[in-house]
Amino acid sequence: MPGLSKRFESMIREIDIIIVNYNSTDYLLKCIDSIFENKEDLKLNLFVVDNYSKDRPERILETYPVIHYIAHGQNIGFSKAVNKALKICKAQWVFLINPDTIVRKYFFSTILSYLNDCPEVGILGPKILNPDLSVQGSARAFPNAFTALFGRTSILSKVFPGNRVTLKNIITLQQNHDEVLKVDWVSGGCMVVNQSAIRSVGLLDEQFFMYWEDADWCRRMREKNFEVIYFPKASIIHIGGQSSNSNFIRSRYEFHKSCYKLYFKYAPYNFFIKPVALFGLAVRFICVSFLNTRWFKIVFRRTR
Known part of the structure:
Protein backbone atom coordinates (compact mmCIF):
# COMPACT_ATOMS: atom_id res chain seq x y z
CA MET A 1 0.00 0.00 0.00
CA GLN A 136 -22.52 -5.60 6.39
CA GLY A 137 -24.18 -3.51 9.08
CA SER A 138 -21.35 -4.05 11.54
CA ALA A 139 -21.35 -0.62 13.20
CA ARG A 140 -24.53 0.21 15.05
CA ALA A 141 -26.27 2.33 17.63
CA PHE A 142 -27.01 0.74 20.99
CA PRO A 143 -30.18 -1.35 20.81
CA ASN A 144 -33.44 -0.02 22.18
CA ALA A 145 -37.09 -0.98 22.15
CA PHE A 146 -37.33 -0.34 18.41
CA THR A 147 -34.37 -2.55 17.50
CA ALA A 148 -36.49 -5.72 17.58
CA LEU A 149 -38.72 -4.27 14.86
CA PHE A 150 -36.20 -2.26 12.86
CA GLY A 151 -32.80 -3.74 13.70
CA ARG A 152 -30.45 -5.09 11.04
CA THR A 153 -31.89 -8.62 11.08
CA SER A 154 -35.53 -7.65 11.51
CA ILE A 155 -38.15 -8.53 8.94
CA LEU A 156 -39.30 -4.92 8.57
CA SER A 157 -35.76 -3.77 7.80
CA LYS A 158 -35.58 -6.29 4.97
CA VAL A 159 -38.94 -5.26 3.58
CA PHE A 160 -38.34 -1.50 4.11
CA PRO A 161 -34.53 -1.16 4.13
CA GLY A 162 -34.54 2.63 3.79
CA ASN A 163 -36.77 3.43 6.75
CA ARG A 164 -35.53 6.10 9.15
CA VAL A 165 -35.37 3.88 12.24
CA THR A 166 -33.17 1.29 10.52
CA LEU A 167 -30.89 3.97 9.08
CA LYS A 168 -30.46 5.47 12.53
CA ASN A 169 -29.67 2.07 14.04
CA ILE A 170 -27.21 0.83 11.40
CA ILE A 171 -24.35 3.30 11.07
CA THR A 172 -22.89 1.76 7.92
CA LEU A 173 -26.12 2.48 6.02
CA GLN A 174 -26.15 6.19 6.84
CA GLN A 175 -22.51 7.20 6.53
CA ASN A 176 -19.77 7.28 3.93
CA SER A 243 -21.47 -22.42 13.23
CA SER A 244 -25.17 -21.64 13.74
CA ASN A 245 -26.41 -23.27 10.55
CA SER A 246 -26.33 -26.76 12.07
CA ASN A 247 -28.87 -25.77 14.75
CA PHE A 248 -30.84 -22.81 13.50
CA ILE A 249 -33.54 -22.77 16.19
CA ARG A 250 -31.02 -23.11 19.03
CA SER A 251 -29.04 -20.24 17.55
CA ARG A 252 -32.14 -18.03 17.35
CA TYR A 253 -33.06 -18.93 20.92
CA GLU A 254 -29.65 -17.83 22.17
CA PHE A 255 -29.87 -14.66 20.09
CA HIS A 256 -33.16 -13.61 21.70
CA LYS A 257 -32.18 -14.72 25.19
CA SER A 258 -29.00 -12.64 25.06
CA CYS A 259 -30.96 -9.70 23.67
CA TYR A 260 -33.26 -9.91 26.70
CA LYS A 261 -30.30 -10.08 29.09
CA LEU A 262 -28.63 -7.09 27.48
CA TYR A 263 -31.75 -4.96 27.57
CA PHE A 264 -32.33 -5.53 31.27
CA LYS A 265 -28.68 -5.25 32.19
CA TYR A 266 -28.91 -1.53 31.41
CA ALA A 267 -32.60 -0.63 31.35
CA PRO A 268 -34.07 0.67 34.63
CA TYR A 269 -36.20 -2.00 36.23
CA ASN A 270 -39.91 -1.63 35.56
CA PHE A 271 -42.44 -4.23 36.64
CA PHE A 272 -44.58 -3.71 33.53
CA ILE A 273 -41.86 -3.37 30.89
CA LYS A 274 -40.10 -6.64 31.68
CA PRO A 275 -43.00 -8.99 30.78
CA VAL A 276 -43.87 -6.87 27.74
CA ALA A 277 -40.28 -7.11 26.46
CA LEU A 278 -40.18 -10.82 27.17
CA PHE A 279 -43.45 -11.34 25.31
CA GLY A 280 -42.27 -9.29 22.34
CA LEU A 281 -39.00 -11.20 22.05
CA ALA A 282 -40.82 -14.51 22.43
CA VAL A 283 -43.17 -13.63 19.56
CA ARG A 284 -40.23 -12.57 17.42
CA PHE A 285 -38.39 -15.80 18.21
CA ILE A 286 -41.43 -17.90 17.28
CA CYS A 287 -41.94 -16.03 14.01
CA VAL A 288 -38.33 -16.45 12.98
CA SER A 289 -37.96 -20.05 14.14
CA PHE A 290 -41.18 -21.61 12.98
CA LEU A 291 -41.66 -19.64 9.80
CA ASN A 292 -38.32 -21.22 9.07
CA THR A 293 -38.03 -20.61 5.37
CA ARG A 294 -34.85 -20.29 3.39
CA TRP A 295 -35.44 -16.51 3.25
CA PHE A 296 -35.48 -16.24 7.04
CA LYS A 297 -32.24 -18.20 7.26
CA ILE A 298 -30.52 -15.88 4.81
CA VAL A 299 -31.61 -12.87 6.89
CA PHE A 300 -30.16 -14.25 10.11
CA ARG A 301 -26.97 -15.73 8.71
CA ARG A 302 -25.75 -12.14 8.46
CA THR A 303 -26.29 -11.33 12.13
CA ARG A 304 -22.61 -11.20 13.17
Whole structure:
Protein backbone atom coordinates (compact mmCIF):
# COMPACT_ATOMS: atom_id res chain seq x y z
CA MET A 1 0.00 0.00 0.00
CA PRO A 2 1.53 3.36 -1.04
CA GLY A 3 2.88 5.44 1.85
CA LEU A 4 2.38 2.70 4.40
CA SER A 5 5.74 0.94 4.46
CA LYS A 6 7.67 3.78 6.13
CA ARG A 7 5.12 4.09 8.91
CA PHE A 8 5.01 0.31 9.29
CA GLU A 9 8.69 0.34 10.28
CA SER A 10 7.90 2.08 13.61
CA MET A 11 4.62 0.32 14.18
CA ILE A 12 3.34 -2.35 16.53
CA ARG A 13 5.14 -5.55 15.64
CA GLU A 14 3.30 -8.24 17.58
CA ILE A 15 -0.38 -9.07 17.91
CA ASP A 16 -2.55 -11.81 19.36
CA ILE A 17 -5.43 -13.32 17.39
CA ILE A 18 -8.28 -15.30 18.93
CA ILE A 19 -10.62 -17.47 16.85
CA VAL A 20 -13.42 -19.46 18.45
CA ASN A 21 -14.40 -22.52 16.43
CA TYR A 22 -17.56 -24.58 16.56
CA ASN A 23 -18.08 -26.96 13.66
CA SER A 24 -16.55 -24.50 11.19
CA THR A 25 -13.16 -26.13 10.68
CA ASP A 26 -13.23 -26.08 6.88
CA TYR A 27 -13.82 -22.34 6.93
CA LEU A 28 -11.33 -21.88 9.75
CA LEU A 29 -8.52 -23.42 7.72
CA LYS A 30 -9.19 -20.96 4.90
CA CYS A 31 -9.32 -18.13 7.42
CA ILE A 32 -5.94 -19.08 8.88
CA ASP A 33 -4.52 -19.34 5.37
CA SER A 34 -5.59 -15.76 4.69
CA ILE A 35 -4.14 -14.58 8.02
CA PHE A 36 -0.67 -15.94 7.31
CA GLU A 37 -0.79 -14.83 3.68
CA ASN A 38 -1.38 -11.23 4.80
CA LYS A 39 0.61 -10.97 8.02
CA GLU A 40 3.49 -9.06 6.36
CA ASP A 41 6.32 -8.79 8.94
CA LEU A 42 4.15 -9.12 12.03
CA LYS A 43 4.68 -11.67 14.74
CA LEU A 44 1.35 -13.46 15.17
CA ASN A 45 0.29 -15.38 18.24
CA LEU A 46 -2.76 -17.28 17.04
CA PHE A 47 -5.12 -18.86 19.58
CA VAL A 48 -7.80 -21.23 18.34
CA VAL A 49 -10.39 -22.14 20.97
CA ASP A 50 -12.51 -25.10 19.95
CA ASN A 51 -15.94 -25.58 21.54
CA TYR A 52 -16.24 -29.34 21.04
CA SER A 53 -16.49 -29.36 17.25
CA LYS A 54 -17.44 -32.60 15.50
CA ASP A 55 -15.71 -31.90 12.19
CA ARG A 56 -12.18 -33.03 13.12
CA PRO A 57 -10.82 -29.69 14.37
CA GLU A 58 -7.47 -31.34 15.13
CA ARG A 59 -6.78 -30.98 11.40
CA ILE A 60 -5.74 -27.43 12.21
CA LEU A 61 -2.65 -28.65 14.03
CA GLU A 62 -1.69 -30.86 11.11
CA THR A 63 -1.45 -27.79 8.90
CA TYR A 64 -0.45 -25.18 11.48
CA PRO A 65 1.36 -26.84 14.39
CA VAL A 66 2.59 -23.45 15.69
CA ILE A 67 -0.82 -22.18 16.77
CA HIS A 68 -2.05 -22.28 20.37
CA TYR A 69 -4.90 -24.78 20.34
CA ILE A 70 -7.34 -24.88 23.26
CA ALA A 71 -9.94 -27.66 23.11
CA HIS A 72 -12.99 -27.98 25.34
CA GLY A 73 -15.02 -31.08 26.05
CA GLN A 74 -18.26 -29.16 25.61
CA ASN A 75 -19.57 -26.02 23.96
CA ILE A 76 -18.91 -23.40 26.63
CA GLY A 77 -20.15 -20.50 24.52
CA PHE A 78 -18.41 -17.65 22.74
CA SER A 79 -17.72 -15.35 25.69
CA LYS A 80 -16.17 -18.01 27.92
CA ALA A 81 -14.09 -19.33 25.03
CA VAL A 82 -12.70 -15.88 24.22
CA ASN A 83 -11.98 -15.17 27.88
CA LYS A 84 -10.00 -18.40 28.19
CA ALA A 85 -7.64 -17.16 25.51
CA LEU A 86 -7.60 -13.52 26.65
CA LYS A 87 -6.22 -14.58 30.02
CA ILE A 88 -3.03 -15.85 28.36
CA CYS A 89 -2.68 -13.19 25.64
CA LYS A 90 0.31 -10.88 26.06
CA ALA A 91 0.24 -8.49 23.09
CA GLN A 92 -1.17 -4.97 23.45
CA TRP A 93 -3.73 -5.48 20.68
CA VAL A 94 -5.90 -8.57 20.37
CA PHE A 95 -7.84 -9.41 17.21
CA LEU A 96 -11.06 -11.39 17.64
CA ILE A 97 -11.88 -12.97 14.29
CA ASN A 98 -14.70 -15.31 13.33
CA PRO A 99 -13.63 -18.59 11.71
CA ASP A 100 -15.77 -17.97 8.62
CA THR A 101 -13.86 -14.88 7.52
CA ILE A 102 -11.19 -14.08 4.96
CA VAL A 103 -8.54 -11.48 5.78
CA ARG A 104 -7.82 -9.10 2.91
CA LYS A 105 -4.56 -7.52 1.77
CA TYR A 106 -2.95 -4.98 4.14
CA PHE A 107 -5.63 -5.73 6.75
CA PHE A 108 -3.29 -5.88 9.75
CA SER A 109 -0.82 -3.17 8.75
CA THR A 110 -3.58 -0.68 7.91
CA ILE A 111 -5.28 -1.16 11.27
CA LEU A 112 -2.07 -1.10 13.29
CA SER A 113 -0.84 1.99 11.49
CA TYR A 114 -3.95 3.77 12.77
CA LEU A 115 -3.83 2.30 16.28
CA ASN A 116 -0.17 3.11 16.74
CA ASP A 117 -1.09 6.62 17.92
CA CYS A 118 -4.50 5.87 19.46
CA PRO A 119 -4.17 4.57 23.04
CA GLU A 120 -7.64 5.94 23.77
CA VAL A 121 -9.24 3.35 21.48
CA GLY A 122 -10.78 0.47 23.41
CA ILE A 123 -12.28 -1.45 20.50
CA LEU A 124 -11.95 -1.05 16.74
CA GLY A 125 -14.14 -2.74 14.16
CA PRO A 126 -13.09 -2.92 10.50
CA LYS A 127 -15.41 -2.84 7.52
CA ILE A 128 -17.03 -6.28 7.26
CA LEU A 129 -18.04 -7.40 3.81
CA ASN A 130 -20.43 -10.06 2.58
CA PRO A 131 -19.07 -12.58 0.07
CA ASP A 132 -20.46 -10.42 -2.74
CA LEU A 133 -18.43 -7.49 -1.25
CA SER A 134 -21.50 -5.56 -0.14
CA VAL A 135 -21.11 -3.94 3.28
CA GLN A 136 -22.52 -5.60 6.39
CA GLY A 137 -24.18 -3.51 9.08
CA SER A 138 -21.35 -4.05 11.54
CA ALA A 139 -21.35 -0.62 13.20
CA ARG A 140 -24.53 0.21 15.05
CA ALA A 141 -26.27 2.33 17.63
CA PHE A 142 -27.01 0.74 20.99
CA PRO A 143 -30.18 -1.35 20.81
CA ASN A 144 -33.44 -0.02 22.18
CA ALA A 145 -37.09 -0.98 22.15
CA PHE A 146 -37.33 -0.34 18.41
CA THR A 147 -34.37 -2.55 17.50
CA ALA A 148 -36.49 -5.72 17.58
CA LEU A 149 -38.72 -4.27 14.86
CA PHE A 150 -36.20 -2.26 12.86
CA GLY A 151 -32.80 -3.74 13.70
CA ARG A 152 -30.45 -5.09 11.04
CA THR A 153 -31.89 -8.62 11.08
CA SER A 154 -35.53 -7.65 11.51
CA ILE A 155 -38.15 -8.53 8.94
CA LEU A 156 -39.30 -4.92 8.57
CA SER A 157 -35.76 -3.77 7.80
CA LYS A 158 -35.58 -6.29 4.97
CA VAL A 159 -38.94 -5.26 3.58
CA PHE A 160 -38.34 -1.50 4.11
CA PRO A 161 -34.53 -1.16 4.13
CA GLY A 162 -34.54 2.63 3.79
CA ASN A 163 -36.77 3.43 6.75
CA ARG A 164 -35.53 6.10 9.15
CA VAL A 165 -35.37 3.88 12.24
CA THR A 166 -33.17 1.29 10.52
CA LEU A 167 -30.89 3.97 9.08
CA LYS A 168 -30.46 5.47 12.53
CA ASN A 169 -29.67 2.07 14.04
CA ILE A 170 -27.21 0.83 11.40
CA ILE A 171 -24.35 3.30 11.07
CA THR A 172 -22.89 1.76 7.92
CA LEU A 173 -26.12 2.48 6.02
CA GLN A 174 -26.15 6.19 6.84
CA GLN A 175 -22.51 7.20 6.53
CA ASN A 176 -19.77 7.28 3.93
CA HIS A 177 -18.22 3.81 4.01
CA ASP A 178 -14.73 5.32 3.95
CA GLU A 179 -15.10 7.56 6.99
CA VAL A 180 -13.55 6.59 10.35
CA LEU A 181 -16.24 7.05 13.00
CA LYS A 182 -16.76 6.88 16.73
CA VAL A 183 -19.76 4.58 17.20
CA ASP A 184 -21.77 2.92 19.95
CA TRP A 185 -20.73 -0.62 19.11
CA VAL A 186 -19.20 -2.84 16.47
CA SER A 187 -19.73 -6.47 15.59
CA GLY A 188 -17.80 -9.23 17.32
CA GLY A 189 -17.48 -10.90 13.92
CA CYS A 190 -14.18 -9.05 13.81
CA MET A 191 -12.89 -6.57 16.35
CA VAL A 192 -9.54 -5.36 17.68
CA VAL A 193 -9.32 -4.86 21.45
CA ASN A 194 -6.86 -2.86 23.53
CA GLN A 195 -5.42 -4.86 26.45
CA SER A 196 -5.16 -1.67 28.53
CA ALA A 197 -8.89 -1.19 28.10
CA ILE A 198 -9.56 -4.82 29.02
CA ARG A 199 -7.64 -4.38 32.28
CA SER A 200 -9.88 -1.43 33.12
CA VAL A 201 -13.21 -2.72 31.82
CA GLY A 202 -12.88 -6.47 32.32
CA LEU A 203 -13.38 -9.49 30.10
CA LEU A 204 -16.48 -10.41 28.13
CA ASP A 205 -19.58 -10.94 30.27
CA GLU A 206 -20.02 -14.71 30.37
CA GLN A 207 -23.75 -14.54 31.01
CA PHE A 208 -24.00 -14.08 27.22
CA PHE A 209 -23.56 -17.57 25.77
CA MET A 210 -23.51 -16.19 22.24
CA TYR A 211 -24.69 -12.94 20.62
CA TRP A 212 -24.84 -9.42 22.08
CA GLU A 213 -21.68 -9.85 24.15
CA ASP A 214 -20.02 -7.46 21.68
CA ALA A 215 -22.60 -4.71 22.27
CA ASP A 216 -22.23 -5.13 26.02
CA TRP A 217 -18.42 -4.96 25.86
CA CYS A 218 -18.49 -1.84 23.71
CA ARG A 219 -20.91 -0.17 26.08
CA ARG A 220 -18.65 -0.90 29.05
CA MET A 221 -15.68 0.45 27.09
CA ARG A 222 -17.49 3.71 26.43
CA GLU A 223 -18.55 4.00 30.06
CA LYS A 224 -14.85 3.90 30.97
CA ASN A 225 -14.13 6.62 28.37
CA PHE A 226 -12.48 4.35 25.80
CA GLU A 227 -13.42 4.98 22.19
CA VAL A 228 -15.21 2.46 19.99
CA ILE A 229 -14.14 3.03 16.39
CA TYR A 230 -15.57 1.91 13.08
CA PHE A 231 -12.57 1.71 10.75
CA PRO A 232 -13.59 1.08 7.13
CA LYS A 233 -10.10 1.57 5.70
CA ALA A 234 -9.42 -2.12 6.42
CA SER A 235 -11.86 -4.83 5.47
CA ILE A 236 -12.52 -8.51 6.01
CA ILE A 237 -14.95 -10.84 4.26
CA HIS A 238 -17.46 -12.59 6.52
CA ILE A 239 -19.36 -15.52 5.09
CA GLY A 240 -21.64 -15.49 8.10
CA GLY A 241 -23.39 -17.84 10.51
CA GLN A 242 -21.60 -21.07 9.66
CA SER A 243 -21.47 -22.42 13.23
CA SER A 244 -25.17 -21.64 13.74
CA ASN A 245 -26.41 -23.27 10.55
CA SER A 246 -26.33 -26.76 12.07
CA ASN A 247 -28.87 -25.77 14.75
CA PHE A 248 -30.84 -22.81 13.50
CA ILE A 249 -33.54 -22.77 16.19
CA ARG A 250 -31.02 -23.11 19.03
CA SER A 251 -29.04 -20.24 17.55
CA ARG A 252 -32.14 -18.03 17.35
CA TYR A 253 -33.06 -18.93 20.92
CA GLU A 254 -29.65 -17.83 22.17
CA PHE A 255 -29.87 -14.66 20.09
CA HIS A 256 -33.16 -13.61 21.70
CA LYS A 257 -32.18 -14.72 25.19
CA SER A 258 -29.00 -12.64 25.06
CA CYS A 259 -30.96 -9.70 23.67
CA TYR A 260 -33.26 -9.91 26.70
CA LYS A 261 -30.30 -10.08 29.09
CA LEU A 262 -28.63 -7.09 27.48
CA TYR A 263 -31.75 -4.96 27.57
CA PHE A 264 -32.33 -5.53 31.27
CA LYS A 265 -28.68 -5.25 32.19
CA TYR A 266 -28.91 -1.53 31.41
CA ALA A 267 -32.60 -0.63 31.35
CA PRO A 268 -34.07 0.67 34.63
CA TYR A 269 -36.20 -2.00 36.23
CA ASN A 270 -39.91 -1.63 35.56
CA PHE A 271 -42.44 -4.23 36.64
CA PHE A 272 -44.58 -3.71 33.53
CA ILE A 273 -41.86 -3.37 30.89
CA LYS A 274 -40.10 -6.64 31.68
CA PRO A 275 -43.00 -8.99 30.78
CA VAL A 276 -43.87 -6.87 27.74
CA ALA A 277 -40.28 -7.11 26.46
CA LEU A 278 -40.18 -10.82 27.17
CA PHE A 279 -43.45 -11.34 25.31
CA GLY A 280 -42.27 -9.29 22.34
CA LEU A 281 -39.00 -11.20 22.05
CA ALA A 282 -40.82 -14.51 22.43
CA VAL A 283 -43.17 -13.63 19.56
CA ARG A 284 -40.23 -12.57 17.42
CA PHE A 285 -38.39 -15.80 18.21
CA ILE A 286 -41.43 -17.90 17.28
CA CYS A 287 -41.94 -16.03 14.01
CA VAL A 288 -38.33 -16.45 12.98
CA SER A 289 -37.96 -20.05 14.14
CA PHE A 290 -41.18 -21.61 12.98
CA LEU A 291 -41.66 -19.64 9.80
CA ASN A 292 -38.32 -21.22 9.07
CA THR A 293 -38.03 -20.61 5.37
CA ARG A 294 -34.85 -20.29 3.39
CA TRP A 295 -35.44 -16.51 3.25
CA PHE A 296 -35.48 -16.24 7.04
CA LYS A 297 -32.24 -18.20 7.26
CA ILE A 298 -30.52 -15.88 4.81
CA VAL A 299 -31.61 -12.87 6.89
CA PHE A 300 -30.16 -14.25 10.11
CA ARG A 301 -26.97 -15.73 8.71
CA ARG A 302 -25.75 -12.14 8.46
CA THR A 303 -26.29 -11.33 12.13
CA ARG A 304 -22.61 -11.20 13.17
